[in-house]
Amino acid sequence: MSAHSFDALVQALRRLPGVGVRSAQRMAFHLLQHDREGAVLLARSLEAAVSQVRHCVRCHTFTEDEICVTCSDPRRDASKLCVVETPADQAALERTAAFKGMYFVLMGRLSPLDGVGPRDIGLGKLIERISDGVVQEVILATNFTAEGEATAHVIAQALKSRGLSVTRLARGVPAGSELEYVDLGTIAHALVDRR
Amino acid sequence: MSAHSFDALVQALRRLPGVGVRSAQRMAFHLLQHDREGAVLLARSLEAAVSQVRHCVRCHTFTEDEICVTCSDPRRDASKLCVVETPADQAALERTAAFKGMYFVLMGRLSPLDGVGPRDIGLGKLIERISDGVVQEVILATNFTAEGEATAHVIAQALKSRGLSVTRLARGVPAGSELEYVDLGTIAHALVDRR
Numbered sequence: 001m002s003a004h005s006f007d008a009l010v011q012a013l014r015r016l017p018g019v020g021v022r023s024a025q026r027m028a029f030h031l032l033q034h035d036r037e038g039a040v041l042l043a044r045s046l047e048a049a050v051s052q053v054r055h056c057v058r059c060h061t062f063t064e065d066e067i068c069v070t071c072s073d074p075r076r077d078a079s080k081l082c083v084v085e086t087p088a089d090q091a092a093l094e095r096t097a098a099f100k101g102m103y104f105v106l107m108g109r110l111s112p113l114d115g116v117g118p119r120d121i122g123l124g125k126l127i128e129r130i131s132d133g134v135v136q137e138v139i140l141a142t143n144f145t146a147e148g149e150a151t152a153h154v155i156a157q158a159l160k161s162r163g164l165s166v167t168r169l170a171r172g173v174p175a176g177s178e179l180e181y182v183d184l185g186t187i188a189h190a191l192v193d194r195r
Numbered sequence: 196m197s198a199h200s201f202d203a204l205v206q207a208l209r210r211l212p213g214v215g216v217r218s219a220q221r222m223a224f225h226l227l228q229h230d231r232e233g234a235v236l237l238a239r240s241l242e243a244a245v246s247q248v249r250h251c252v253r254c255h256t257f258t259e260d261e262i263c264v265t266c267s268d269p270r271r272d273a274s275k276l277c278v279v280e281t282p283a284d285q286a287a288l289e290r291t292a293a294f295k296g297m298y299f300v301l302m303g304r305l306s307p308l309d310g311v312g313p314r315d316i317g318l319g320k321l322i323e324r325i326s327d328g329v330v331q332e333v334i335l336a337t338n339f340t341a342e343g344e345a346t347a348h349v350i351a352q353a354l355k356s357r358g359l360s361v362t363r364l365a366r367g368v369p370a371g372s373e374l375e376y377v378d379l380g381t382i383a384h385a386l387v388d389r390r
Contacts (some may be wrong), residue, residue: 002259003244003247003248003257003259004259005240005244005247005248005259006244006257007242008240008243008244009240009243011234011238011240011248012237012239012240012241013231013240015223015224015226015230015233015236015237016220016222016224016226016237017225017234018218018222018263021212025283026209026212026283027212028212028244029282029283030211030212030282031210031211031241031244031245032244032245032248032257033302033303035210036245038207038210038211039241039244039245040241040242040245041207041210042208042210042211042241043208043237043238043239043241043242043245044207044238044240045200045204045206045207045208045234046204046207046226046234046235046238046241047201047235047238048200048203048204049200049201049223049226049227050226050227050231050234050235052198052200053198053200053201053227062198062201062227063198064198064199064200068198068288084344085223086224087201088220088224098219103265107228108228111200131332155224164261167197192290
């Protein structure tokens with residue numbers, strides 16, 4: 001291949017998560033052969049996002065303003081603060097329409113193996129956030145993976161002595177599932193946390 | 196999510212082949228949270244490729260020049276023309292170092308269901324290319340898929356009456372494989388094409 005800029009594009013596409021050299025070649029071929037308009041659109045979207053997207057000063061999620069829409073909504077219950085890993089997790093909680101409080105988005109999770117420590121997930125910022133005198137309850141809604149559990153544990157430890165109620169999403173049998181097909185760990189937790 | 200440019204980036208990433216909404220969100224999150232440098236690099240690579248990559252006037256592959264490196268190499272055998280579907284296929288043939296002729300890259304394959312007809316794969320251009328009086332043999336190296344076989348068939352039909360030798364890559368048992376594990380169709384073809 002004599003097209004240097006094609007090879008450069010393949011290398012740049014490989015920086016996307018989950019994209020290897022074959023996928024990157026297929027993407028570059030598709031864009032240049034069938035969708036140059038899409039390529040230009042993607043280039044402009046990348047530049048716009050890089051220049052405009054920053055972090056909400058209150059909850060740390062992506063926003064284009066100083067304070068995000070959720071944090072500046074006066075109808076939300078500011079006494080409850082839900083801690084999630086990513087904006088996608090926040091979106092999942094919002095879709096339930098079961099929570100009307102505020103959020104704090106860690107933008108990651110503790111992962112010592114990848115060099116992600118408490119400072120990288122903004123633990124200091126979270127402590128500052130909950131010290132506003134309004135927050136009464138912190139709901140830990142990190143994922144129920146090993147790293148998410150560790151993150152929840154570390155945050156719970158850090159907030160323990162601050163006179164706040166710190167809760168965790170319930171572990172149990174998913175709605176609509178049959179016990180026969182639920183894994184043992186989930187059933188064991190559901191037994192322990194029975195109500 | 197209150198970041199409009201984040202959503203726009205997710206939509207733009209979805210135009211990449213094989214990328215659904217979840218992957219696009221993961222890519223956008225990764226780029227903005229962990230690799231803004233990569234995002235800028237990708238944007239620039241896309242723009243450079245779109246503005247600089249065009250088609251070789253002789254073989255139709257991607258190039259930044261009027262004529263690609265392969266077509267302008269005087270040491271190659273201009274009497275043999277190998278027809279492939281994509282630049283990736285050409286690269287695979289080149290890696291074998293077993294072919295020293297020229298190429299014609301269709302930049303696609305016949306696919307009536309997707310509305311890809313003979314005109315879209317440059318059949319007219321191919322006929323013009325082989326009419327230079329130098330090409331003696333056309334080797335059809337399209338893939339051995341249903342669409343690739345149909346493409347080879349249509350090209351063979353179109354070139355039949357032009358006094359050229361038209362050949363197809365041999366079908367048979369892959370090198371290094373044990374018959375026990377080779378599929379029946381491949382063994383049957385290897386029997387028919389035995390030498």
